[in-house]
Amino acid sequence: xxxxxxxxSLVKRASAAQKIxxxxxxxxxxxxxxxxxWFTLKEDFRRKTAEMLVDESKMGVVESKFLKIxxxxxxxxxxxxxxxxxxxxxxxxxxxxxKYVKPMGVIGAILPVTNGEATPIxxxxxxxKTRNAVILAPHPKGKETCKYIADYVRLVLKKYNxxxxxxxxxxxxxxxxxxxxxxxxxxxxxxxxxxxxxxxxAYSSGTPTIGVGTGNVVTYIDSSxxxxxxxxxxxxxxxxxxxxxxxxENSAVVHNDIYDAMLTAFEKAGAFIVRDGxxxxxxxxxxxxxQWPEKTILNRDIxxxxxxxxxxxxxxxxxxxxxxxxxxxxxxxxxxxxFTGEKLSVIVTLVxxxxxxxxxxxxxxxxxYQGKGHSCGIHTANDEQVNKMALRIKVSRLLVNQPHTLGxxxxxxxxxxxxxxxxxxxxxxxxxxxxxxxxxxxxxTVVARPYPPVIPSDEDLFSQEIRSAVL
Numbered sequence: 001x002x003x004x005x006x007x008x009s010l011v012k013r014a015s016a017a018q019k020i021x022x023x024x025x026x027x028x029x030x031x032x033x034x035x036x037x038w039f040t041l042k043e044d045f046r047r048k049t050a051e052m053l054v055d056e057s058k059m060g061v062v063e064s065k066f067l068k069i070x071x072x073x074x075x076x077x078x079x080x081x082x083x084x085x086x087x088x089x090x091x092x093x094x095x096x097x098x099k100y101v102k103p104m105g106v107i108g109a110i111l112p113v114t115n116g117e118a119t120p121i122x123x124x125x126x127x128x129k130t131r132n133a134v135i136l137a138p139h140p141k142g143k144e145t146c147k148y149i150a151d152y153v154r155l156v157l158k159k160y161n162x163x164x165x166x167x168x169x170x171x172x173x174x175x176x177x178x179x180x181x182x183x184x185x186x187x188x189x190x191x192x193x194x195x196x197x198x199x200x201x202a203y204s205s206g207t208p209t210i211g212v213g214t215g216n217v218v219t220y221i222d223s224s225x226x227x228x229x230x231x232x233x234x235x236x237x238x239x240x241x242x243x244x245x246x247x248x249e250n251s252a253v254v255h256n257d258i259y260d261a262m263l264t265a266f267e268k269a270g271a272f273i274v275r276d277g278x279x280x281x282x283x284x285x286x287x288x289x290x291q292w293p294e295k296t297i298l299n300r301d302i303x304x305x306x307x308x309x310x311x312x313x314x315x316x317x318x319x320x321x322x323x324x325x326x327x328x329x330x331x332x333x334x335x336x337x338x339f340t341g342e343k344l345s346v347i348v349t350l351v352x353x354x355x356x357x358x359x360x361x362x363x364x365x366x367x368x369y370q371g372k373g374h375s376c377g378i379h380t381a382n383d384e385q386v387n388k389m390a391l392r393i394k395v396s397r398l399l400v401n402q403p404h405t406l407g408x409x410x411x412x413x414x415x416x417x418x419x420x421x422x423x424x425x426x427x428x429x430x431x432x433x434x435x436x437x438x439x440x441x442x443x444x445t446v447v448a449r450p451y452p453p454v455i456p457s458d459e460d461l462f463s464q465e466i467r468s469a470v471l
Contacts, residue, residue: 003174007182010135010168014106017163018133022103026086032162033128037077039156040121041070052148053117057141059304064241065117072118073125075410075418080129080438089444096449101442103131105188110180110202112194114244114304114344116142119193119420120149124167126191126438136169137183139194143175181205189441193421200429210440212421213428215246216342216371217404220359220389222380223257225401227265230379234348235269237403238324243346244304246422247375247408250342251329251349251366253359259352263326270323271348272307276330280316281339284327287314288347289338296338303344310345326350333365341370356385360392367394373428377404396425396433410435 001009039045050065090099109123120136127134138146150169157164170179184190184205192202192211199211221230234249254262263273274281287310289296301313307325311318318325324346329339339349351366353359363376377399378389390398397416399407410418417435425433434440458467
């Protein structure tokens, strides 16, 4: 069976199951989403899934992945639990508008390896909530884990007498770039989470698509921020799954008045400091971007790597008690200064700013190089700075005084929607800037009934100044 025929067989199965799910009422939908969430929260399942993915991908931290499944599955379900996803979702008697929510059909879910444990579970929950079916297309380094997750969920569906083919994972021996591309052509809708090249392929597949853009989160540390607190937040963020999240801080722009204090605070928090102009910095750069300056492509061994692994690859000596690496970059920003780009690891680049306006300039320059549209952060006691940054910086979300990795995709401690897929708006070549949820994979039918015309007067619509103006 060739790739096209194989994908056709998966879509046929998923479509048949989805036709059954389309008849589910809200109670049935709620039952299935609750059951799948409950069973994916089981410790044995989470532990095995986390261990499988780390072993298979050679990336990340088991404990982080173990916790990630819990927080994302439970968080996603807690937000969708009482929401209406069947039938009438809006009834406006004044405007005589009634809105009905409907499934899209078969969803193609393109999955990243860095979050190959929680992303499939969240997308499965979205599909069950919306009466869609989902076909999971994993990264080749996460294909066995993806199959394990899907098979486990299928057992839950079978237990509750629901069509097992509402959730299908590609067979591991069929996982490839070619099969993912074919899947994107044949499904009804694509949700693509991963690197920019893959997202662009999804958008060019000819199928309606939501894709997410490249991260390169930059955060600002103001002189009003307690250095130890800011360092601790960034430490917690970077240590989670070895900084592999697209929401992980890659650069920190620091106000000059506390620059030295931040270096001290980072050292106290467990960072190894790499100074500008040092031999260590040169060795790190050559290791992380071996094709630089021709190409700024990350060494495949760097994403989700810990300090000891990075030190070994670079041939530099770092004490065993260090948990992250701080690299100074005060020479410039952009392709010629690759440390200002995304590193997907426990490395944070430190950039000095003369004042807040200089910091905004440097944040913009970093995001223009990589990551525009995704996210940024600020550590400050000055709310006016937050307002000024939000008005100026072209990102879809801005986190204030938080560990970015732990809060950017929704958390128990902030109000952002819980997700594993982050839109980057048109700035990041995406169709949405949302924290994606189940609401992004449904269609609506709007019923409009007539009512007595209400035509506003010119006086209601236009000021006297406008009405009296002459060209």
